[in-house]
Amino acid sequence: MIRKVLVANRGEIAARIIEACRQCGVASVAVYSEPDAQAPYLKQADEAYPLGGALATESYLNQAALLEIAGKAQCDAVHPGYGFLAENAEFATAVEQAGMAWIGPTPECIVAMGSKHQARQLAVELGVPVVPGSAILSADDAALAEAASSVGFPLLVKASGGGGGIGMRAVAKPEDLAAAVRATRDLAGKHFSDSAIYLERLVAQPRHIEVQVFGFGDGQAVHLYERDCSIQRRYQKVVEEAPAPNLPEATLEKMRAAALALACGQKYRGAGTVEFLYDTDTGEFYFLEMNTRIQVEHPITEMITGADLVAMQIKLAAGTLAPIEQSALNQHGHAFECRVYAERPAKHFLPSTGVLETFAPPVEGAGVRVDTGYAQGMKVTHLYDPLIAKVITWGETRELAAARMRDALAAFQVSGVETNLGMLQALMSHDAVLNGTPTTQFLSLYPGTAVA
Incomplete structure (x- = not known):
């Protein structure tokens, strides 16, 4: 039985979830950072709590603060919307361990699909067609050249943990590959705490x-x-x-x-x-x-x-x-x-x-x-x-x-x-x-x- 949902997001998706809660006869709890204090959907929610701060890390990505508010408001469930913590298996697990329902897929599915390469492997096992590509690449130059030769040019260097186009570089010729690999590894490590990369054939149009x-x-x-x-x-x-x-x-x-x-x-x-x-x-x-x-x-x-x-x-x-x-x-x-x-x-x-x-x-x-x-x-x-x-x-x-x-x-x-x-x-x-x-x-x- 879900009586009250914490909406762990902002903007139009927060407004959308609040409206759906109303349609379902479920109370909604909104949260907001300092820049969002005048957002119109805060008045549409049954309750609204400040997260404090302006940066996303201080507010919408602050797992401890979100869980504290959910507990204070006696929420039965958390809806993460999209972005921020929506595909964070650690947060999904913490919500469930706190005795609330996670309105989304299981943490296991989030992990499996969060790794592009792991998702690709599962797709192959299930008979779903994938673009020709390589395994996760080591730092060995010879192995890199061999993988690129097998995939063929033009190709994409892709971060396994990437998303939204981040950590993806097109490479037209072999002499540009090493620099693209280094740049993608660096970006992937900073954005996803996972520097694993692989190659995939580029579909031109x-x-x-x-x-x-x-x-x-x-x-x-x-x-x-x-x-x-x-x-x-x-x-x-x-x-x-x-x-x-x-x-x-x-x-x-x-x-x-x-x-x-x-x-x-x-x-x-x-x-x-x-x-x-x-x-x-x-x-x-x-x-x-x-x-x-x-x-x-x-x-x-x-x-x-x-x-x-x-x-x-x-x-x-x-x-x-x-x-x-x-x-x-x-x-x-x-x-x-x-x-x-x-x-x-x-x-x-x-x-x-x-x-x-x-x-x-x-x-x-x-x-x-x-x-x-x-x-x-x-x-x-x-x-x-x-x-x-x-x-x-x-x-x-x-x-x-x-x-x-x-x-x-x-x-x-x-x-x-x-x-x-x-x-x-x-x-x-x-x-x-x-x-x-x-x-x-x-x-x-x-x-x-x-x-x-």
């Missing part, structure tokens, strides 16, 4: 397709179809849509089956996302990674399926989620999500900070949804991710969903900080986007969209 899965912890799972997340800058997603357009249904069915094999094979519990690269040159697809949490882009899946993924997470943890059959899950219509960042697209997407002198998102309704954790008058700092809102639109057709997105973006008023709203409007009017053909290299190939 891929699309980034991901399958939403939901596991019941007993070896059974369902999929909620797929999303196309190919429009990215610095390996970070900017525009997502569901379902993925212009892909053979037979290929999509194979992707869904592969995602379910990975989820069922580890008795996965709760919401998770299995990410694939689709090679536009060959028509093949390959396992990339599995994210053991709710995704930033989960709203577009909710829009086309009618499912409430966060409520499902809470109900599963509470033991009140009725069994779901795959046949009961259907998709209808099309949805887009645009991530509105406080950043400077024309200056290599550097973050933009300042007070939100004007912050007026488009009106929700008629196929338009806005998820945000900000309000007018709040300050956008350099301390956290610069995502200030997500605009989500749905339509009976892809064309209608795109038209609604263009209208919603045009109506979004922000001043006090620079944003990527102009870029997003340019993207949603670009022929390649309207035709559903962008690859992950799209923003690099069409730099004009980044400065519009």
Whole structure:
């Protein structure tokens, strides 16, 4: 029985979880750092407690402080959202040892999927296709050269513990390999406390397709179809849509089956996302990674399926989620999500900070949804991710969903900080986007969209 949930996060995902708790008849407890003291969702939560400090290490990454507040507020469960401690097995274990439910996968699954190389090995064992690559590399130069020769150029040097594009370098020719390996090892050690790296063949023009899965912890799972997340800058997603357009249904069915094999094979519990690269040159697809949490882009899946993924997470943890059959899950219509960042697209997407002198998102309704954790008058700092809102639109057709997105973006008023709203409007009017053909290299190939 879950009566009260600690929301161990900030911003729009904290607001989203608080709303899901309300829908489930569960009390919510919010936490906040000093810069977030005026966040609008704090008033929506049943209780709110200060974490103190401004840095993430002082607040949202402070495990001891979070557990202390959870105990003080008599919480039954913790929802970590995404980012921060969402994929931290140590924190998940500490929550469970404190007698609370962890609203997420088991610590064992977090560990297994947190290592890209370990996840890759499990995928191979379960018959899920992976990009040709190497084992974990030693520091021996001869072994490194042999592994690179086997994988072939161009290739990627990847950190085993990496994520979000961090710890990943493309190498076009052998003479650049050693420097890339050193740099990736150093970065991986600093960011992930794990300097292990491996090599993977570079897919030149891929699309980034991901399958939403939901596991019941007993070896059974369902999929909620797929999303196309190919429009990215610095390996970070900017525009997502569901379902993925212009892909053979037979290929999509194979992707869904592969995602379910990975989820069922580890008795996965709760919401998770299995990410694939689709090679536009060959028509093949390959396992990339599995994210053991709710995704930033989960709203577009909710829009086309009618499912409430966060409520499902809470109900599963509470033991009140009725069994779901795959046949009961259907998709209808099309949805887009645009991530509105406080950043400077024309200056290599550097973050933009300042007070939100004007912050007026488009009106929700008629196929338009806005998820945000900000309000007018709040300050956008350099301390956290610069995502200030997500605009989500749905339509009976892809064309209608795109038209609604263009209208919603045009109506979004922000001043006090620079944003990527102009870029997003340019993207949603670009022929390649309207035709559903962008690859992950799209923003690099069409730099004009980044400065519009």
